Amino acid sequence: MSNYYNSSRKLHFSQLELEPVVRDLEHEFKSKGADSLGSMEEALTWYDMLLNNAGEIAGEFIAPRAEAVDEKGCKLEDGTVSWAQETQENMDMLAQSGYMGAMLERRFGGLAMPVSVNNIIVEMISQADASLMNLYGLQDIAVTLQKFGTEEQKQRVLPKFAKGEVSGAMALTEPDAGSDLQAVSLKAIEKDGKWYLDGVKRFITNGSGDVLLVLARSEAGTTSGRGLSMFLCEKSPEIVVRRIENKLGIHGSPTCELQFNMAPAELVGKRKFGLIKYVMSLMNGARLAVSAQALGIAQAAFEEAVEYANEREQFGKRIVEIPAVYQMLKSMQAEIETSRALLYQTGLAVDMMEIYERKAKAGEKVKTELRAATALADFLTPLSKFTISELANRAAYDSLQIHGGVGYMKDFKVERLLRDARITNIYEGTTQLQVVAAIGALVKGLFEKEMEEVRSMELTSLKKEQKEVISLLDKTLSAIASVHEMESLEFHDYTATYLVEMASILYRLKLYLPIAEQNPDKRNILKFFLMESDARIRYLENRIFHLKEQYGENIDRLKDDFLK
Secondary structure, eight states: OOOSOOHHHHHHHHTOOOHHHHHHHTGGGTOOSTTOOOSHHHHHHHHHHHHHHHHHHIIIIIGGGHHHHHHHOOEEETTEEEOOHHHHHHHHHHHHTTGGGTTSOGGGTOOOOOHHHHHHHHHHHHHHOHHHHHHHGGGHHHHHHHHHSOHHHHHHHHHHHHHTSOOEEEEOOBTTBSSOGGGOOOEEEEETTEEEEEEEEEEEETTTOSEEEEEEEOSTTOOSGGGEEEEEEEOOTTEEEEEEOOOSSOTTSOEEEEEEEEEEEEEESSTTOIIIIIIHHHHHHHHHHHHHHHHHHHHHHHHHHHHHHHHOEETTEEGGGSHHHHHHHHHHHHHHHHHHHHHHHHHHHHHHHHHHHHHHHTTOOOHHHHHHHHHHHHHHHHHHHHHHHHHHHHHHHHHHHHHGGGGGSTTSTHHHHHHHHTTTTTTTSOHHHHHHHHHHHHHTTHHHHHHHHHHHOOOSSOHHHHHHHHHHHHHHHHHHHHHTTOOOHHHHHHHHHHHHHHHHHHHHHHHHHHHHHHOGGGHHHHHHHHHHHHHHHHHHHHHHHHHHHHTGGGGGGGGGGGOO
16 A cells, blocks of 8 residues: 555646646635635645645555455446445545545635646546546536536535535437437427426446436437537436446446436526537546546556566566566556656646636636637647557556466456556547547647747757657658648548657657756656657658558548448
8 A cells, every 4th residue: 555646746746837727726816715825835735735645545545445346346226326335435535535526616615626736636546446537537527517507506516516425427428429429319308498308328427426417409400519408417216227337347437328208407508509618628628537547547557567577586587677578667657657747738738728718708808818728728638538548558458468367367456457448548539539639730730839849948968869859840740741732531531640649759758858857867768768759750650651652542442341
């Protein structure tokens, strides 16, 4: 057992430029409430204390219960879903410690915590038990209601979230509307000024929760996203859990199929903005949470691999001394460290976007700043999920490989980590959909603009590495231009994954260069990651070149072998 608020997380937290975020959340430190923070120093000390306490809860309370949670899972009896006893104990502990309203305003009983700081808590909880994140992380429901709900809705519901008295769910997916949410058909029917929901939702994480945000079709006869609205729906007899899914992993959180039988509901925000505004906000929060979840799983897998490799002896020595093993460990370490920089910076980008959203709502003229902050958050969020969910799967896979045959057995934790990791690049938008969301920043020049900072960094110890990063950047920009010379949209789509991966590598290098410059003990990680990145970017560049040369505008021929 240990405190999960480790030296790496402390270092990356210290790198966050939180002052503008904290000043906005704390109203320039002018609030007079008993819980208000009076200075930046006080805020950082407060956050550090909260993170340390959360790390202790994760390592010493949640982690020891994870095996039992995985074995027991959830049960559906007589229409009622129950969590494992250990899951309930975990949630009670988080509630008693004040974390269930982490990002809610203090007037609702919350901690008024920045997204970037809460990210670290989500990551630590996920390292302890990935399934618990799906319950803790659903306080995003409360945050969405805080942004878009009426004052009456907020006052009625949010204090209950902050106290841990209720849990939430976002009910979006349907049997015939998975990734394509424009196809949602659950009906929202208005009668005598009141709303009722009728239809089915499927694959709803914690669908048995007390407070649901539901995407439903409010405009009869429509088929597009413009006909969808967002509704607040509280637990009632008219919402029936038809079944809970028998899943590969994350057993501690119930995934439900729901039947709405004219269930009473309330409109959230404006009609017809459900998908294009409210769900996009909700989904971006969920994608960031899954990125943190994935990083927590990767960290757990890495630590299990290091521990086992030091204990296991073969051929007269510990396997950690075998090159094939420590090569995998070094790759995991470098990927996790650089991805942590990406995750935390993404959280900060979301914080900055929300600052300008609040300023715009208050009537301030910040249109240009809001547009820029939104574009960056909308790029980094899918980039993070693309990067880190794939990392979690690789790390869990390699950790099991290092364990060998015993890793395949239930006796070892790593098989659970592999099962839990698998969902991270599927739910809240598959990896392929994250590529679709991120590629626009490469095409429209935002990525290039963000990377210009690398050229002007004033480094002393890493000048050589800086030049190498700039060289890789030029290769990537050339590859982007090469792809977009092509008229074939299918060629663009086919190569988009390669380009986004190249962008992810370079963005992480940009973030990690100054960290390694300031922290000599991190330079070997940077240099190793740069070495592997050089090889990977050259490989991806060559794939694009050969695809263009061999297939060109006719790349759609590749699908002919599979058409029936």
